[in-house]
Amino acid sequence: MTVDRKQFIDELTMDIAPVTSVDTRQSALFWLGGAFTFVAIVALLTGPYRTDIGHDLLFSIQFLVESLVGLASVILLIYAAFEFAIPSSKSITRRLFLPLLGVSIWVGFYLLGLVHPALEPSMAGKREFCYYETFVFSLPLMLAGLFWARKQWPLYPMSTGLLIGLASGSVPALIMQFACMYDPQHILTDHILPGLSVGVVGAVLGFVMLRTR
Amino acid sequence: MISSKQDALWEKDELRWSALMKQSQAGDASAYNQLLSELGSVIETYLRANFGQLTVLEDCVQESLMALHRARHTFDSKRAFRPWFFTIIHHKTIDVLRRGETINRQISSLAELDHNDIDQVDLDRMIDGERLMGNLSQDQREAITLTKYHGMTTNEAAQLLGIKESAVKARLRRGLKTLQKQWKQEWVES
Numbered sequence: 001m002t003v004d005r006k007q008f009i010d011e012l013t014m015d016i017a018p019v020t021s022v023d024t025r026q027s028a029l030f031w032l033g034g035a036f037t038f039v040a041i042v043a044l045l046t047g048p049y050r051t052d053i054g055h056d057l058l059f060s061i062q063f064l065v066e067s068l069v070g071l072a073s074v075i076l077l078i079y080a081a082f083e084f085a086i087p088s089s090k091s092i093t094r095r096l097f098l099p100l101l102g103v104s105i106w107v108g109f110y111l112l113g114l115v116h117p118a119l120e121p122s123m124a125g126k127r128e129f130c131y132y133e134t135f136v137f138s139l140p141l142m143l144a145g146l147f148w149a150r151k152q153w154p155l156y157p158m159s160t161g162l163l164i165g166l167a168s169g170s171v172p173a174l175i176m177q178f179a180c181m182y183d184p185q186h187i188l189t190d191h192i193l194p195g196l197s198v199g200v201v202g203a204v205l206g207f208v209m210l211r212t213r
Numbered sequence: 214m215i216s217s218k219q220d221a222l223w224e225k226d227e228l229r230w231s232a233l234m235k236q237s238q239a240g241d242a243s244a245y246n247q248l249l250s251e252l253g254s255v256i257e258t259y260l261r262a263n264f265g266q267l268t269v270l271e272d273c274v275q276e277s278l279m280a281l282h283r284a285r286h287t288f289d290s291k292r293a294f295r296p297w298f299f300t301i302i303h304h305k306t307i308d309v310l311r312r313g314e315t316i317n318r319q320i321s322s323l324a325e326l327d328h329n330d331i332d333q334v335d336l337d338r339m340i341d342g343e344r345l346m347g348n349l350s351q352d353q354r355e356a357i358t359l360t361k362y363h364g365m366t367t368n369e370a371a372q373l374l375g376i377k378e379s380a381v382k383a384r385l386r387r388g389l390k391t392l393q394k395q396w397k398q399e400w401v402e403s
Contacts, residue, residue: 018238089300155304
C-alpha cells in the first residue's frame with residue numbers, strides 16, 4: 001500500500017460517524033403508507049368518493065381484482081425503484097421486468113374493460129378535473145421518492161426516476177378508481193394516462209437529480 | 214481440490230468483509246480502517262487485471278474507496294458483500310476513465326477547430342501548464358502561448374513573430390496535436 005493511500009484511509013476512517021443501514025423494504029412501506037394516505041386525504045378534500053365503492057368491491061370480482069392488481073403494481077414499482085438506488089449486480093432488464101409487467105397487466109384490465117367492463121360504465125361521481133388532479137397529486141410523492149433515492153447510491157438515474165414516477169402516478173390513478181366515475185375508457189385516458197406520464201417526468205428529473213453521486 | 218480451497222477463501226473473505234462493514238456502519242474506526250486497507254488492495258488487483266497498467270490507478274483506487282465511504286450506508290449485511298462492492302468499483306472506475314477520455318476528446322476537438330473557434334476556448338483550464346508545454350518545439354510553444362495564454366488572434370501573433378498568419382495556424386495545429394498525443398500517453402497508458 002502506498003503512503004498516500006494509507007494516509008488517505010487514515011483520514012477517511014478517523015472519527016467516522018455511525019450510519020444506519022438502509023432497508024429498502026421498510027422505506028418502500030413508509031413511502032406506500034404515506035403516499036396512499038396523502039392522496040386519499042387530498043382526494044377527499046377536493047371532492048367526494050363514489051358512494052357504492054364497498055358494494056362494487058364485494059360484488060364485482062373483476063373490479064376487486066383490477067384494484068388489487070393496481071395496488072400490487074404500485075408496490076412492485078416503488079420497491080424496484082428503491083432497489084435501483086442500492087448498488088447491485090442484477091441487470092437493469094431483470095429488475096425492470098416485473099414492475100413493468102405489473103403495470104402492463106393493470107392497464108390490460110382496463111383494455112379488457114373496454115369490451116367487458118367490471119362495472120356498468122356510469123358518469124356517477126365524475127370529477128371535473130380528475131386528469132389534472134391525478135397528475136398534480138402525484139408530484140409530491142415523486143419528489144419524496146426522488147429525494148429518498150438521492151440519499152442512497154443510484155447508479156441508473158433515469159430508470160430509478162422512471163419507476164418512481166410511474167409509482168407516484170399510479171397511486172392517484174388507483175385512488176381515482178374510487179373517487180371518480182367508472183368507465184374503462186375514461187379511466188384509461190383521464191387517470192392512467194396522466195398517471196403513467198408522470199413516469200416520463202420522473203425519468204427526466206431522475207436524470208437531473210440523481211446523477212450527482 | 215484447489216477449487217474448493219479457493220471457494221473457502223472466497224467465502225472467508227466475504228464473511229470477514231461483511232462483518233467489518235457492519236462494524237464500520239456502527240462507527241468502529243479500526244474495523245473500517247482494516248476493511249478499506251484490504252479493499253484498497255483488492256481494487257488495485259481488480260484494476261490491474263482489467264485495465265492493465267493505468268497511470269490513474271492510484272486515483273481510481275482512492276476514488277473507489279471514497280465512493281465506498283459515501284455509499285457505506287447502502288450495504289445491507291443480509292445481502293452478499295461482493296456484488297455490492299464490485300458494482301460500486303466498476304461504475305467508479307468507468308467514471309474516472311471516462312473523465313480521462315473526455316479530456317482527450319476535448320483536446321482532440323480543439324486540434325480540429327478552425328482559428329475562430331479556437332480563440333473562444335479557454336485552453337488554460339485544460340492544459341496542465343508548463344509541464345506539458347515543455348515538450349513542444351519553440352515555434353509551437355510560442356504560437357500557443359501568444360494565442361491561448363495572452364489571448365492574441367493568430368493575425369496579431371503573426372505580426373508579432375514576423376511570420377505569415379497561416380504559419381501561426383499551422384504551428385498552433387501541430388502543437389495541439391502534440392499535446393493531444395501527450396495526454397493520451399499519460400492518461401491511457403497501455
